[in-house]
Each structure stands twice: as structure tokens, then as C-alpha cells.
Amino acid sequence: xxxxxxxxxxxxxxxxxxxxxxxxxxxxxxxxxxxxxxxxxxxxxxxxxxxxxxxxxxxxxxxxxxxxxxxxxxxxxxxxxxxxxxxxxxxxxxxxxxxxxxxxxxxxxxxxxxxxxxxxxxxxxxxxxxxxxxx
Amino acid sequence: xxxxxxxxxxxxxxxxxxxxxxxxxxxxxxxxxxxxxxxxxxxxxxxxxxxxxxxxxxxxxxxxxxxxxxxxxxxxxxxxxxxxxxxxxxxxxxxxxxxxxxxxxxxxxxxxxxxxxxxxxxxxxxxxxxxxxxxxxxxxxxxxxxxxxxxxxxxxxxxxxxxxxxxxxxxxxxxxxxxxxxxxxxxxxxxxxxxxxxxxxxxxxxxxxxxxxxxxxxxxxxxxxxxxxxxxxxxxxxxxxxxxxxxxx
Numbered sequence: 359x360x361x362x363x364x365x366x367x368x369x370x371x372x373x374x375x376x377x378x379x380x381x382x383x384x385x386x387x388x389x390x391x392x393x394x395x396x397x398x399x400x401x402x403x404x405x406x407x408x409x410x411x412x413x414x415x416x417x418x419x420x421x422x423x424x425x426x427x428x429x430x431x432x433x434x435x436x437x438x439x440x441x442x443x444x445x446x447x448x449x450x451x452x453x454x455x456x457x458x459x460x461x462x463x464x465x466x467x468x469x470x471x472x473x474x475x476x477x478x479x480x481x482x483x484x485x486x487x488x489x490x491x492x493x
Numbered sequence: 494x495x496x497x498x499x500x501x502x503x504x505x506x507x508x509x510x511x512x513x514x515x516x517x518x519x520x521x522x523x524x525x526x527x528x529x530x531x532x533x534x535x536x537x538x539x540x541x542x543x544x545x546x547x548x549x550x551x552x553x554x555x556x557x558x559x560x561x562x563x564x565x566x567x568x569x570x571x572x573x574x575x576x577x578x579x580x581x582x583x584x585x586x587x588x589x590x591x592x593x594x595x596x597x598x599x600x601x602x603x604x605x606x607x608x609x610x611x612x613x614x615x616x617x618x619x620x621x622x623x624x625x626x627x628x629x630x631x632x633x634x635x636x637x638x639x640x641x642x643x644x645x646x647x648x649x650x651x652x653x654x655x656x657x658x659x660x661x662x663x664x665x666x667x668x669x670x671x672x673x674x675x676x677x678x679x680x681x682x683x684x685x686x687x688x689x690x691x692x693x694x695x696x697x698x699x700x701x702x703x704x705x706x707x708x709x710x711x712x713x714x715x716x717x718x719x720x721x722x723x724x725x726x727x728x729x730x731x732x733x734x735x736x737x738x739x740x741x742x
Contacts, residue, residue, distance in 0.1 A: 362664075362694025365590070366514075366539055369664035372589040373574040378581050462602040465643030 390444035396437020403430025512575040514539045514665055514696045515560055515591075521568030522552075522559050529555050531720040532569065537665070542687065542697040544707040544728070546735065547717035553700040554596055556717070557669050560698065561593035562586045573665075592663035596670045599654045602643025606634050609642050609653055613660035627656035630686060648679030655686060666690065668699040672706065684710045708732055 407427030411420045513536035522530040529552045537543045547553050558564035560571060562583035570577050573591060587593075600609050610627055614620045628635030631652040637645060642653055651671060658666060668687070672680040680703075688710040691697050701707040708714055714731035716724040724734055 362540075365662065366664055366694060369514075369590045370574040373576050373578070376576075376578070376581065376585050376589055378578065378585075458601060458603070462643050465602050465641065469644055 386444050386447055389440045393437045393439070393441030393444060396433045397441060398437075400430045400432075400434025400437060403427065403433060406430075511539060513537055513572070514574055515698060516572040517556070517560070517569065518572070519569035520556070520559055520566060520571060522555055522564055523567045524555075528567065529720050530559070533717075533720070533722050535715060535722050535725070537696050537698050539696055540691060540694045541712040542691045542699065542710055544704075544711035544714040544731075545698070545700045545717050545722070546702070546704050546707070546714060546731065547700075549702065551717045552720040553702075553717050554669055557593060557667050557698070557700055560667055561591060563593070587661065590662065590664035591667065592658045592661050592665065593667040594654050594658045594669065594671070596673060600642040600650050600657065603641060605639050605641055606645075606653055607638045609657055610660055613657040618660065618662060623660040627660065630659070631656055648675050648683070651675060651679070651683060652686075655683065659690070663695060666695050666697045668697065670700060670702060672701060672703055677706075680706050704732065704735055 404427050407423040407430060410426060411423035414420065515537040517533050517535045520530055520533040521528060533552070533556055535543075535545070535556075545553055545556070555564055559566060560573075562578070562581050562585070566579055570579055572578065573581075573586065573589075578586065583593075601612065604612070607624065610623055611620050614623050624638070628638070633649055634652055634656055637649065642650055645653070655671075666687075671683055671687070675683070684706050687697055687699065691710070691712070699707055699711070704714075708728040708731065711728050713725060714728045715722050715726075716731060716734060724731065726734075
């Protein structure tokens, strides 16, 4: 046991230093929430920009409205990307696990069939040997 | 941080007891509204093999998932190396050296043996070092290093799972039903490896349905029934109580 004492001490030290994260405040969830906020805020900025540009004849203010509109578009696109990424992450994890499982089942099935076929061949070979063996 | 520490009860004259490397205190866990662990108390000491035995549906796998941070607690506390780790991410626990080898094989069937081992090489050890150690411990894996893991026998896949776990340089090894679907000789071979690992100081928490082989290598054993640990003792003591526990006699 003595040769691993150092590892155990290291383990204790690492556990002591480990940062405990509350799963409820995970980064994934935060990003999904930010994404939703972005998707809501984007169109709001767009509508606001439309009202700003139509409430004035001053070209400078209208250009400001264009900037606000573009910001809204950016928020909406980035928000949608964050939302899709966050929402897909969980789905893809399960998808990968399922893919691994199905490949394992498929490999088992092929290995089983090969083993069965080899068994039959073996029996057939033994039978053939018995047939040609001189009486 | 002090509040997170587990301080074992000690009398004035008692020798200082070593903090268990993993300890569960009144652990409760549920799937939705159905509670499956009803206050589990268990302690794994440094460098020991602790076998948890029990019939199907006793909650053994759920308990291991709780230890590994894969299943949330609904009550109680989990201490690892004396620190309360309720809510710790499984990845963080794994990084420190708590390694779960799950029920079934847990290997990537579409990757070769070598690639599976490489998947476990993060940080501390080089790939060559990991492969060398794995092939030295399990020569059969060395012979099949270029073979797809999914096409190997169940025993070889379990060896690969164990080798991959060891590649992470674990301090605590948590094994779930190592013997599942394997021939008795293979199971004995695997448990011989577990026993030799424990002699190097790795603490092993192993859950099994089939008691015979695991009791041969365990330092202590526990019986789990209906989501509770009902008995803990030496393998000899537990062996004598097993049939009545399983059959409810």
C-alpha cells in the first residue's frame, strides 16, 4: 500500500481544492437563458428601430435607428445560436450514447453470427472428415 | 469550507481514526417521485476492497452513481476524502481520481483497444506509459491492440474497461457488476487484478450480485436490500448472512 501513499495524499489535496459547482447554475443553462433573452431582445430592438426611424425626418437619427436595428439582428442571431447549441448539447449527448450502444449491439450480433457460422463449419468439417475416413 | 468537512466522532482516548476515502451518510436518492435509496450509510477506507452485495433492484447501481456524481441526492451527504461533495460534477470527481467503471462494458465499441486507452489519457500520463501498463497487466489486450473493442469477447471488453479506468491513475475505483455476463474463469481473473490493485493502495468499492468470487477478495462486505445497507462486516460474517438476506428468511 505504501507505494501509493503519495497518490492518496494528492487525491485528498485535489478533492480539498475542488471547486463545487451548483448544477443549477451550470454554464449550459446560463447560455440557454442568454440565448432566449437575445432572441426576445433582437426583435424588440428591430421594432424600436422601426419606430425611431419613422418618428423623425432627421437622417442622423434614422442612421442611429439603422444601428439599433442591426444590433437587434445581431442579438437575435447570436441568441438563436446559443439557444440551439445549449438545447442540442443535451440531445447530442444522448444521441452519442445511443449510437455507441447500437453499434455495440450490432457488433455483438455480427460476432454472434460469425461464431455460430464457425461452429457450423466446424461441425460440417468434422462430418466431412468422418465421411472420407476409411472404414 | 470548514462546514463541508466531516469530523469523525472520536473519544478522548480513542486513536485518531483515518477519514474514510468515501463515506455516505443517510443518502437518499430518487427517480422522479420514486425513492430508491432510503438513507444509505457506508464508509470505504483507504486501500480496502469493500463489496456491496444485494439482489436486483436493491439500489446498488444508483448508490454508485451517487458516489460518482452521476445521480443527484435527494437527502443525506456524500464525503470524499473528508470533504462533503454533494452536487459535485462527475467530471470534477473523475479528474481528482474517483473512477467509475459502469455496469456493462462501458467501452467504445467502434474504437480499437489502443484508441479506447487513448481516450482515457488526460494529463498525468503519456499514451505510451498507459498502453505499456495496460498490456503488462492484461497481455490479451496487447495482442488485440488494433482490434475494434466491440468485436472482442465480454471478458476482454471488461479488461479494457478496467485498463482504461486504471489509465486515469485512480485513487478510488468504483466497480459496478464486474462479473456481469462473464464466464467464471474470466471473473476470477478480473477479481485477481482487483485484489492486486487494492494491494497498491487503491480503494475499491465494488457492487456485485454474485457473491462467491468478490467475497474472496474483499476486506469488508455489506448487504444492501430495498435501498438500505442492512449489514456490514467481514466477508465471512456477510457470507453466512447472505442467503437469509436474499431469501428474506
